[in-house]
Amino acid sequence: GAVVSQHPSWVICKSGTSVKIECRSLDFQATTMFWYRQFPKQSLMLMATSNEGSKATYEQGVEKDKFLINHASLTLSTLTVTSAHPEDSSFYICSGTGTVDNEQFFGPGTRLTVL
Amino acid sequence: QKEVEQNSGPLSVPEGAIASLNCTYSDRVSQSFFWYRQYSGKSPELIMSIYSNGDKEDGRFTAQLNKASQYVSLLIRDSQPSDSATYLCAVADSGGYQKVTFGIGTKLQVIP
Numbered sequence: 001g002a003v004v005s006q007h008p009s010w011v012i013c014k015s016g017t018s019v020k021i022e023c024r025s026l027d028f029q030a031t032t033m034f035w036y037r038q039f040p041k042q043s044l045m046l047m048a049t050s051n052e053g054s055k056a057t058y059e060q061g062v063e064k065d066k067f068l069i070n071h072a073s074l075t076l077s078t079l080t081v082t083s084a085h086p087e088d089s090s091f092y093i094c095s096g097t098g099t100v101d102n103e104q105f106f107g108p109g110t111r112l113t114v115l
Numbered sequence: 116q117k118e119v120e121q122n123s124g125p126l127s128v129p130e131g132a133i134a135s136l137n138c139t140y141s142d143r144v145s146q147s148f149f150w151y152r153q154y155s156g157k158s159p160e161l162i163m164s165i166y167s168n169g170d171k172e173d174g175r176f177t178a179q180l181n182k183a184s185q186y187v188s189l190l191i192r193d194s195q196p197s198d199s200a201t202y203l204c205a206v207a208d209s210g211g212y213q214k215v216t217f218g219i220g221t222k223l224q225v226i227p
Binding site for chain 2: 032034042043044046049093097102103104105106107108109
């Protein structure tokens with residue numbers, strides 16, 4: 001399958017700071033990338049959909065000014081959590097699609113802990 | 116609101132048995148269906164995709180789709196302890212943008 005990387009794999013930050021997470025498709029061009037959040041023992045929650053070169057589409061209830069998404073190229077999307085608070089602590093996972101039939105390939109995830 | 120429903124489990128099966136995981140979905144016009152495996156603390160990994168009614172086999176895995184009943188299943192033959200994970204059913208939204216809706220996942224435990 002296609003390979004997606006994420007960096008960093010984990011991050012600990014102080015409340016009020018901003019954190020940037022990178023998502024890269026390594027061996028395919030991801031026309032669309034998705035950002036998910038997963039709390040313990042819960043399923044994936046889609047936060048936003050981003051298409052290269054256009055603004056991200058956010059799901060209902062997700063603050064677009066807090067979770068800044070940039071999809072600058074067909075292989076790179078970034079998620080910036082601005083003014084992070086402890087309730088933002090979660091497992092953030094990106095995925096990319098661009099191959100066939102809506103198959104999404106997931107990055108390894110970033111575990112964010114906000115102190 | 117498009118829904119994908121799964122029994123959260125846990126589903127316990129003995130090693131070597133067949134594990135049967137089920138999923139129903141609400142969007143009648145969905146065309147693409149996926150099964151992902153997620154180990155604890157890890158991200159999902161695509162196991163199978165299925166687009167047409169009937170069965171699709173890949174090694175020990177068989178996906179089954181019945182669009183009339185809005186039902187998709189995953190069979191795991193000769194279950195191994197390494198198959199112990201949460202299995203997520205995902206259904207592509209018919210509205211475009213390649214979004215999928217995930218079920219809550221079924222936790223499978225294979226007992227040695």
